[in-house]
Amino acid sequence: MVWVKRDDLTGFATAGNKARSLEFLIGDALAQHCDVLVTGGGAGSNFCAAAAAAARAAGMDCDLVLYGTDPDAGDAGHLHPNLSAARESGAHVQFTGRPDRDEIDGAIAQRGAELAVDGRRPYVMPRGGATAVGAVGFALAFEELSGQLAAAGVDPGVVVVATGSGGTQAGLVAGQAGAAARGARAYPWILGATVSRPPAQILETVTNLSRQCGALLDWPIARAEDVEIVDARGAGFAVPSPPGERARRIAYETEGLILDPVYSAKAFGVVLDLIAEGFRQPIVFWHTGGLPAAIHHMTTTSERSALCPT
Numbered sequence: 001m002v003w004v005k006r007d008d009l010t011g012f013a014t015a016g017n018k019a020r021s022l023e024f025l026i027g028d029a030l031a032q033h034c035d036v037l038v039t040g041g042g043a044g045s046n047f048c049a050a051a052a053a054a055a056r057a058a059g060m061d062c063d064l065v066l067y068g069t070d071p072d073a074g075d076a077g078h079l080h081p082n083l084s085a086a087r088e089s090g091a092h093v094q095f096t097g098r099p100d101r102d103e104i105d106g107a108i109a110q111r112g113a114e115l116a117v118d119g120r121r122p123y124v125m126p127r128g129g130a131t132a133v134g135a136v137g138f139a140l141a142f143e144e145l146s147g148q149l150a151a152a153g154v155d156p157g158v159v160v161v162a163t164g165s166g167g168t169q170a171g172l173v174a175g176q177a178g179a180a181a182r183g184a185r186a187y188p189w190i191l192g193a194t195v196s197r198p199p200a201q202i203l204e205t206v207t208n209l210s211r212q213c214g215a216l217l218d219w220p221i222a223r224a225e226d227v228e229i230v231d232a233r234g235a236g237f238a239v240p241s242p243p244g245e246r247a248r249r250i251a252y253e254t255e256g257l258i259l260d261p262v263y264s265a266k267a268f269g270v271v272l273d274l275i276a277e278g279f280r281q282p283i284v285f286w287h288t289g290g291l292p293a294a295i296h297h298m299t300t301t302s303e304r305s306a307l308c309p310t
């Protein structure tokens with residue numbers, strides 16, 4: 001049996017899982033009297049669109065640094081809804097002009113420094129909002145899940161989640177360590193499906209962030225073996241993979257569940273792999289969202305006809 005944690009329905013814009021981290025990131029920014037959120041990523045970044053909406057709602061400005069070139073200047077048919085949404089929220093957007101994703105964190109820091117020189121009070125967030133503060137939202141989400149599972153009498157063997165910048169998994173792992181120390185039942189596995197960074201790199205990031213998050217909450221620190229990652233990247237970040245596309249179609253055709261090709265479909269592919277390998281305990285699939293990318297995918301690729309029942 002697969003249970004789905006519907007963080008695609010968190011209810012703020014189309015932020016999905018990122019509504020949880022932004023609650024704490026915005027709170028921290030306001031506590032520090034910051035007046036502009038600064039972050040970045042790709043034109044299709046869910047986090048950037050969500051940060052822009054959250055800044056707007058909190059009465060702050062938002063400044064985004066995106067890699068690549070402005071698709072607005074080219075084929076409007078390929079304009080990503082997340083970029084449109086960020087602009088609709090009033091975000092200031094600038095592009096690096098280069099395709100290198102790894103440049104972005106440096107470019108974000110530089111933009112923050114420029115704004116500070118101009119007399120602004122920037123709150124600088126790395127890609128995906130992957131900080132210990134942001135991860136707190138997911139540590140509390142783990143507690144929420146524990147309560148829901150207890151109420152439903154479900155005892156899962158694994159929680160599968162898509163892992164990009166690492167904050168979501170880090171928070172869940174911190175939450176699990178806290179719950180275990182309080183004597184609650186600890187689940188054998190939180191399995192992160194990495195869709196962006198190589199497994200060894202993201203394992204280190206998630207472990208560190210999880211420990212920083214635990215320290216911030218004054219909760220027990222997660223053990224190294226609590227962090228497990230499986231490679232679900234396929235050909236690369238944001239490139240749809242055959243297992244992910246299969247998972248996307250199965251979820252849609254059987255449950256009407258919409259998965260995005262970048263994150264949630266690849267993670268659900270891992271769920272299907274576990275079942276195919278004979279995993280028989282209940283599985284929790286943490287649906288992190290990505291609705292704009294899912295719609296974008298359906299409307300810009302020939303794959304869309306494959307969503308019809310066959």
Ligand SMILES: Cc1ncc(COP(=O)(O)O)c(C=O)c1O
Binds near residue numbers: 164166167288
């Ligand atoms: C839809 C969706 N799922 C999963 C993730 C991964 O979360 P994290 O970056 O915290 O690992 C993201 C990150 O942007 C996302 O947008």
